[in-house]
Amino acid sequence: VGMVRGKRSLMTAVAASTTLAISAAGCTGSSAHTPKPTPSASGSGWVSGSVSASATASSSQWSAGRSHPVADDMYPRYGDPATDVLHYGLDLKWDPTSTVLTGTATLAIRAAEPTNRFVLDLAADMSADHVTVDGAPVADTHDGDHLTVPAGRQLAADATVTVVVTYHGTPHLVPAPVTRPDISGLGAQVGSDGGMWAQQEPYGAFTWFPCNDQPSDKALYDVTITVPDGWAGVSGGAFQGRTESGGNGVYHWHQPNPVATYLVAFSIDRYREDTATGPHGIPMTFWYLPAEADTVHKLTAQVPDMISFLEQRFGPYPFPTAGVLFPPDSVGMETQTMITFGSGGKPSDLLHEFAHQWFGDAVTPTTWSGLWLNEGFAMYAQFLWQAAHASTGGPPATVDAVLQATAAPVDQALRGRDGPPGHPLPTHFASPNVYYSPALMLNGIRHAVGDPAFYQLLNDWAHQHAGTNQDRAAFVAFVNAKTGRDFSAYINAWLDSPTTPTIQPPGPTGS
Ligand SMILES: [Zn+2]
Structure with a gap:
């Protein structure tokens, strides 16, 4: 699901309860560089060979x-x-x-x-x-x-x-x-x-x-x-x-x-x-x-760029079809292959829902305490997009700069308010703690292993586990096996600590 939307932004929601002053990264969506999709008549006909909705059970078929x-x-x-x-x-x-x-x-x-x-x-x-x-x-x-x-x-x-x-x-x-x-x-x-x-x-x-x-x-x-x-x-x-x-x-x-x-x-x-x-x-x-055609087309014109942006980092889009449905309300939800999105949302919010197709949809948490496996990764992709689309005229933003302006200053307060991201309060589902804190954790892994190894790691995580459910233990074991280093203490500290961890990720020699 997307970050807090509507009249109150995440920043005001956080600031209201933490009294922290936070400056948002100055980011705007890119203008469209891709052609508009070509409308076509709906209802092009029934495709034969599909499974009947009333077919009976067959364990091998499914x-x-x-x-x-x-x-x-x-x-x-x-x-x-x-x-x-x-x-x-x-x-x-x-x-x-x-x-x-x-x-x-x-x-x-x-x-x-x-x-x-x-x-x-x-x-x-x-x-x-x-x-x-x-x-x-x-x-x-x-x-x-x-x-x-x-x-x-x-x-x-x-x-x-x-x-x-x-x-x-x-x-x-x-x-x-x-x-x-x-x-x-x-x-x-x-x-x-x-x-x-x-x-x-x-x-x-x-x-x-x-x-x-x-x-x-x-x-x-x-x-x-x-x-x-x-x-x-x-x-x-x-x-x-x-x-x-x-x-x-x-x-x-x-x-x-x-x-x-x-x-x-x-x-x-x-x-x-x-x-x-x-x-x-x-x-x-x-x-x-x-009635929403104009605002919708401004967003849908950017979808090919969004998918390409994600594919360059995380490998091929994991499903055979893609789409967005725009209900007449404010929502951002990563429903699989057909995102549910209010047309008033920002491009970076829609990019977030597309990132979930890799992280959350192809690979899904086994239980809800693993929500950070969805939101931390989608948020990280959103920060990457925001950095790449920083306002024109200013210096090029980096994901480090975006994180310093958004997640880092609030991490400590979010842990106190909503719980550590690996143990969120059940009454605080999808609060910012499961978005921001694991994004900071992922950025530490990127710095430790370098960009090529980091993006290959996330690419492999999504594609080698597509269609399955996974949990924290599987992710830690996967990172350790792929990098040849022991990230267990680092990842667990970021997921469990009631305060912002100071632990450094392991170096190349396993130190
Ligand atoms: Zn999300």
């Missing part, structure tokens, strides 16, 4: 959706470690007048451990009308935000079943465990005009579909969204086209790479679609309201 779920260490209320969803087939229908969402969710589930039931997350607002397991009706229990589905028999570990849930209801936000002022709630929210969009980190996907709502269970997705004529339904992955059904439009989306629930894009509005091509032919789609 093996890329296999995960090793664990109980989350910060928000254990959501997610079930016995449940490994391999694939979600979501057939959704939206009525903007009644604001009722009707869905059929077909889940291919692997028993991650021996079990006789699966506990899914589904908001109490959503009525589970009918539940089957391998085609047989079962008596589910819907208690609060938990839907318990009896398997009907004892399942051995690795057994796979198909759970189908038909449901309906009007989505509502649930409270967010945050202190930042720009996040009012989590999940899908319905606008006054019948539009809808979702922001669901660290949880909240359960407000619009039954799911194992925790980061350690990645899965594949096929989503269809049926909407009245004039509306569009947007999710992540490849847009496979619009079909017609009884006067409605049906939007087809296919995610070929595993996705954590918090990274599934979802919005319905009167969107227009632009198609464009990114670096080396990456297909891109942008979804926006016609």
Whole structure:
């Protein structure tokens, strides 16, 4: 997720509670040097050969959706470690007048451990009308935000079943465990005009579909969204086209790479679609309201430069498609392959969400105490972009200078207010501590190993772990193995210390 947005900036949010005077780096986004994407008619037709959203379970077909779920260490209320969803087939229908969402969710589930039931997350607002397991009706229990589905028999570990849930209801936000002022709630929210969009980190996907709502269970997705004529339904992955059904439009989306629930894009509005091509032919789609076309096009014109900037440092863009959906609100969220972004955001904020495609989306934290693995890295990329796009006329900025002006002066106060970045307060989710402090840690590694080795390290981290979940122990072991030095004490100090660490990274001789 992006830094604090909206009326109060991060700087005012920090200053208000720490009384620190902070000067922001003087950075502006670059003007566009790339051609505008060429708009094309949406709905170019259904692409054959896709996986049907109602297909039945096959453990081999969806093996890329296999995960090793664990109980989350910060928000254990959501997610079930016995449940490994391999694939979600979501057939959704939206009525903007009644604001009722009707869905059929077909889940291919692997028993991650021996079990006789699966506990899914589904908001109490959503009525589970009918539940089957391998085609047989079962008596589910819907208690609060938990839907318990009896398997009907004892399942051995690795057994796979198909759970189908038909449901309906009007989505509502649930409270967010945050202190930042720009996040009012989590999940899908319905606008006054019948539009809808979702922001669901660290949880909240359960407000619009039954799911194992925790980061350690990645899965594949096929989503269809049926909407009245004039509306569009947007999710992540490849847009496979619009079909017609009884006067409605049906939007087809296919995610070929595993996705954590918090990274599934979802919005319905009167969107227009632009198609464009990114670096080396990456297909891109942008979804926006016609009234915002001018501001949107100023941002989307810079997207090819953003992807190229990141590829030069962190290696190839990690997915086959890219895109941005622009809901009519202030948000910056790195939903996988289809970023959710308010059109009033700055280019450096959008660059941050693209950086997450490598750090957070391709490689995802196992649990939420690893949020620094997302935000520290995306923030570091954002600082690099800000340094490279410093205001014209002034001396060229360096990432060191940007960090000295932003993160370094507040690190100590953030640790005291929000917790050390490796142990953030659960009620302070996505506070600046998990952005700034690990960015400073990464900069120390860069100075210790030099730019080429540093960028190769982050490139390898993203690409050698793409599609998986990782944690602190894996990162420390990876850095140590790649550099031949022991960074354990250095990294742990930066993640654990209640005060700004003074420890130096190990030198070339391992000193
Ligand atoms: Zn972020």
